[in-house]
Amino acid sequence: MTEQVLDPHAHDPLSLDAELPSSLMTVNLGPSHPAMHGTVRLVVTLDGETIVEAIPEIGFLHRGFSKSSENSTWHQVLPYTDRLNYVSPILNTTGYIMGVEKLIGIKPTERAEYLRVLGGEISRICDHLTCVGAIGLELGAYTVFLYAIEARELLWDRIAELTGARVTVSWTRISGVATDMPPGWEQRLRDCLPRVLELTNEIDTLLTRNRIFVDRTRGIGVISGEEAIDWGFTGPCLRACGVNYDVRKAHPYSVYDRMDFEIPLGSRGDTYDRYVLRLEEIRQSHKIVQQCLAQMPPGPIIGDDWRYALPPKKDVFGSIEGVMAHFKLIMEGIQVPAGEVYVYTEGANGELGFHIVSNGKGKPYAIQVRAPGFPILSALARLIKGHAVADLIPIFDSINMIGGEVEQ
Amino acid sequence: MSQALIDLVREKFPDTAGSSHRGDEVVNVRREQLVEIVSYLRNDAACDMKLLRDIVGVDLLTWRTEMTGGGALASNEAPAYAVQNKPRVEPRFYVAYNLYSITRKHSLRVRLDLRSDDAKVPTITSLYRTADWWERYVYDMFGIEFTGHPNLQRLLMYPEFQGFPLRKDYPVRKRQPLVPELDFPDLIRGPGPGPGGAGVPMSQTHVGRQNVDPNTYD
DSSP, X not given: OOOOOOOTTTTXXXXXXSOOOOOOEEEEEOSSOGGGTTTOEEEEEEETTEEEEEEEEOOTTOOOHHHHHHTSOTTTHHHHHHTTSSSSHHHHHHHHHHHHHHHHTOOOOHHHHHHHHHHHHHHHHHHHHHHHHHHHHHTTOHHHHHHHHHHHHHHHHHHHHHHSOSSOOXXXXXXXXXXOOOTTHHHHHHHHHHHHHHHHHHHHHHHTXXXXXXXXXXXXXXXXXXXXXXTTOOTHHHHTTTOXXXXXXXXXXXXXXXXXXXOOOOSXXXXXXXXXXXXXXXXXXXXXXXXXXXXXOOSOSBOOOTTTSOOOHHHHHHOHHHHHHHHHHHHTOOOOOSEEEEEXXXXXXXXXXXXXXXXXXXXXXXXXXXXXXXXHHHTHHHHHTTSBGGGHHHHHHHHTOOHHHHOO | OHHHHHHHHHHHSTTOEEEEETXXXXXXXXXXXXXXXXXXXXXXXXXXXXXXXXXXXXXXXXXXXXXXXXXXXXXXXXXXXXXXXXXXXXXXXXEEEEEEOTTTOOXXXXXXXXXXXXXXXXXXXXXXXXXXXHHHHXXXXXXXXXXXXXXXOOSSSOTTOOXXXXXXXXXXXXXXOOOOOOOOOBTTTBSSSOXXXXXXXXXXXXXXXXXXXXXXXX
């Protein structure tokens, strides 16, 4: 009689290494969910915890930016562009105004160029701080979020003093900016910048070598440089893959050619690189702000061509030409010659493009915004596929989609 | 640099037309050539335009509409008579592709005119993945059809939306009734039609809405 040795667990469905019977499950995330940053709906198909398929649905924040712009005067479009990216509005308005200036063929004054770069870089710091803080918050590091918001508030206070509004500033003007630095503002900015840098360094020490944070972000949401270009990535998300493309360096506009700064590059193209890159960009923007303050020349903040820029109040009330120019600009708006341009600047999340068409009749004939987040969001399904559902949140954070510009 | 790029394209494809405005280089192409030219621009080593920035649609319906009063005070919107009685602007639409090369730092716009009775464009989703959403966006806003697109659905608007909002004959103040809510199984009472019976949306069975005539609100 032979004794047969059998694996006691071979066909036992209750054994520990038996495969669990599972079926696909569909889960709906958003659109109203704090981690979906407002308005994106994701229909995710899960196999256990692994994402098999994801279908993003957008448009819940669509408010007809292009249609409204086509029915407004050139200056009335300005506040709409603020609301595209409400975290870094100065970068948006500058992009739009540069498009109009390109159509007209005029240049802003030199001081205005510096002020735009100054305001724009402060906005970029705010945008990156918001993104970094949100990644921390949603991975359970609430302290990081508080530090980031403290730093952002310091800068938003400065922006409020400079422009008159915290978020929707509408500060850039054709051929210049609306207001100059108020007295004592430069010193206040110089006083708060070290604190912002200190808080950024605090975030760095809290997260960058944090075992939990690194485990949750490294190797998550990886995309290669070539594929990222194919998907239309720009900005920090593209540079995290090691592709050196920054509009400020590749095609220096405004006074960026006079600034000494570096473009940080990642190598892996994962969530961790996108986070580290943003921290480094905050430091580089900090350098640019300091250089702007040092190099800022005195002079007018807006051009004196009254066909496009409002005359000073002294001239409005003191001269007939001033009154006429003021009346024409307010009642009819500026007249932009017919033409079509595509103008691109480096927004906080990538290349921000405005495709503007004018038929020369006082209103933009067509405007389309190339929101940096739009192509990146379209690749979200590709980025999260194969990862656990818990990784979806940090990946979604790290691409920093802004609903206002993506959904227009 | 970019002028050289236009020359390059025109040498290869003689029946394209190149132009330049404010430093933006444009080539006008015919529809049959579109995929071939874009593919050439993407893959040729001298062009190397791997980044598709965006796809833009423009409706030229009111491009020459006369305006009275100050240019800005008149509406860009086409008045009803202009749309009905006047000869149509043809070609009415155009689609523009903004291409860029990261390595060679040059950009080019490929423009394609379209007649309103035949507003169809071959898709370039096989060349650029990012074209997927941009083509859906242009379809959503202008009703331009991208033949061969794997999933040509509305992107920003909801599927039940009627018309194409960025066409110039779509009135800016037009409102569309909200979509009636779909009937869904009641989680408490179990599957089946809601308490109002089959076909009655849950919203209208709510206590506060029982006496509201559904025709009075939009």
